[in-house]
Amino acid sequence: EIADVLGIMIERPELGCSDGESSDRDKLEQINQYGKRFALVFATLRNLVGARDVPRVVRELRLGLASLFEFSNPLFLVKDWEQERLTCWSLDGETGSGGEPDWFVPLAARDCLVIASFTRQTPLVSFDRAPGDMSLLDQQLIRHLGKPGIYCQPLADGGESQGVVVLGLDRADYQRLNGERELLDLFAAQAGARLQAISAQKVQAQVVQEERLQAFTDLARKIVHEVNNPLALIKNYLKILDLKLSERQIHQEEIGIVNEEIDRVSELLAGLTRLSHAKLVKTEAVSVNRLLIQLCKIAGEPLRATSNVEIELQLERDLPPIMADLDALRQVFVNLVKNAAEAMATGGHLRIQTRSVGRRLAPAGAKTTTASGRVEIIVEDNGPGVPESIKSKIFEPYVGSKGESHSGLGLSVVHNIIRGLNGNISVESEAGHGARFVVSFPALAADLDGKTSTR
Numbered sequence: 313e314i315a316d317v318l319g320i321m322i323e324r325p326e327l328g329c330s331d332g333e334s335s336d337r338d339k340l341e342q343i344n345q346y347g348k349r350f351a352l353v354f355a356t357l358r359n360l361v362g363a364r365d366v367p368r369v370v371r372e373l374r375l376g377l378a379s380l381f382e383f384s385n386p387l388f389l390v391k392d393w394e395q396e397r398l399t400c401w402s403l404d405g406e407t408g409s410g411g412e413p414d415w416f417v418p419l420a421a422r423d424c425l426v427i428a429s430f431t432r433q434t435p436l437v438s439f440d441r442a443p444g445d446m447s448l449l450d451q452q453l454i455r456h457l458g459k460p461g462i463y464c465q466p467l468a469d470g471g472e473s474q475g476v477v478v479l480g481l482d483r484a485d486y487q488r489l490n491g492e493r494e495l496l497d498l499f500a501a502q503a504g505a506r507l508q509a510i511s512a513q514k515v516q517a518q519v520v521q522e523e524r525l526q527a528f529t530d531l532a533r534k535i536v537h538e539v540n541n542p543l544a545l546i547k548n549y550l551k552i553l554d555l556k557l558s559e560r561q562i563h564q565e566e567i568g569i570v571n572e573e574i575d576r577v578s579e580l581l582a583g584l585t586r587l588s589h590a591k592l593v594k595t596e597a598v599s600v601n602r603l604l605i606q607l608c609k610i611a612g613e614p615l616r617a618t619s620n621v622e623i624e625l626q627l628e629r630d631l632p633p634i635m636a637d638l639d640a641l642r643q644v645f646v647n648l649v650k651n652a653a654e655a656m657a658t659g660g661h662l663r664i665q666t667r668s669v670g671r672r673l674a675p676a677g678a679k680t681t682t683a684s685g686r687v688e689i690i691v692e693d694n695g696p697g698v699p700e701s702i703k704s705k706i707f708e709p710y711v712g713s714k715g716e717s718h719s720g721l722g723l724s725v726v727h728n729i730i731r732g733l734n735g736n737i738s739v740e741s742e743a744g745h746g747a748r749f750v751v752s753f754p755a756l757a758a759d760l761d762g763k764t765s766t767r
Contacts, residue, residue: 360502370401373503383479390475424449429464430473437463467504474507597633607645620659628667632755634687640729647726648691655695665690687755692748698741706739
């Protein structure tokens with residue numbers, strides 16, 4: 313009956329057969345093995361369904377490929393439509409909540425087996441191509457995996473492809489895998505469906521946030537209009553007072569200071585109306601390390617004296633520059649440092665780290681001497697952490713955990729500036745174990761003529 317449920321055909325031994333008892337034991341062992349495999353398949357698919365983000369999907373894929381198909385060193389490439397590429401998530405790239413992209417393959421590399429499998433939504437194997445027809449990218453992947461060939465399995469469930477799993481194998485592995493094709497297709501389809509759901513959730517969350525920001529901006533314009541009226545009157549009276557005092561030759565430096573502060577208030581109010589549309593004055597090649605060093609020179613001593621907060625800098629040498637608005641970027645880091653310091657009410661440790669990530673497998677004839685990627689800035693404190701109840705909406709306006717004395721706008725402003733600079737920001741935190749903000753921007757790559765360009 314168990315065999316019937318599992319779809320296993322077992323012949324009944326004839327009565328009187330001398331080896332019937334031994335045959336029964338063999339069949340029971342076979343049923344036992346099939347039962348264990350069925351349970352393993354079910355558990356693996358269930359874990360894929362429950363994966364909440366890309367790193368967790370990659371982790372479950374890796375475990376499933378190792379336990380079900382005995383492949384221990386696959387590569388996982390997940391689509392990144394914004395950057396027009398497939399981004400590889402490495403096996404040992406786990407940081408914090410589960411992983412970071414390692415390198416990527418551009419979607420424009422259509423002669424590459426990986427991209428062909430992705431676009432056609434069809435498994436492809438390098439053994440079907442003559443060695444002379446293999447692209448440079450394919451040859452690099454084969455060398456990287458240390459096997460004679462590669463097998464590319466698309467992650468798709470009837471809709472758009474979400475990525476590709478690349479397996480290093482020899483011909484014996486390929487023959488064994490052919491007997492498992494249906495199960496591998498099912499496994500990959502489930503992973504593709506989960507990745508598609510995660511992508512849809514991100515899009516929906518972004519739409520909701522943009523709608524909320526636009527609603528806030530509309531309200532802010534009305535408030536700013538009303539507040540600017542009395543400010544304009546005050547400036548007019550100050551001008552009249554300035555003229556009267558100048559006739560009496562009285563020193564008017566204080567009036568000038570008041571005028572400057574009123575202008576500053578006006579500019580801050582105007583900034584609220586630009587919250588949903590970050591305005592970039594100018595962009596230039598910016599050294600993130602230099603900017604952070606300057607910031608720590610200014611803020612380090614005051615934070616140590618007034619808040620008992622120590623700042624530690626861990627800056628990667630030869631960090632590539634990024635293209636950004638220097639003033640806007642300074643505002644980002646000031647807000648992040650201020651946010652961390654305020655979270656550590658009784659003092660603490662603030663670590664700021666920079667690093668370059670991402671290595672593109674460049675085709676022959678590339679015009680860059682160095683691989684492009686992204687520059688990451690990590691701002692990490694050992695404060696109380698971000699409450700789980702607000703972590704998913706921490707970058708929305710008026711969301712915060714510091715009480716009524718704080719507006720909850722700082723991280724929302726940071727988020728919008730970073731988006732305007734083509735960057736990303738994420739938060740990782742556990743209650744009682746501090747918060748870790750990871751900011752990343754496209755790096756500038758050096759061309760053969762010594763110039764820099766984004767990739």
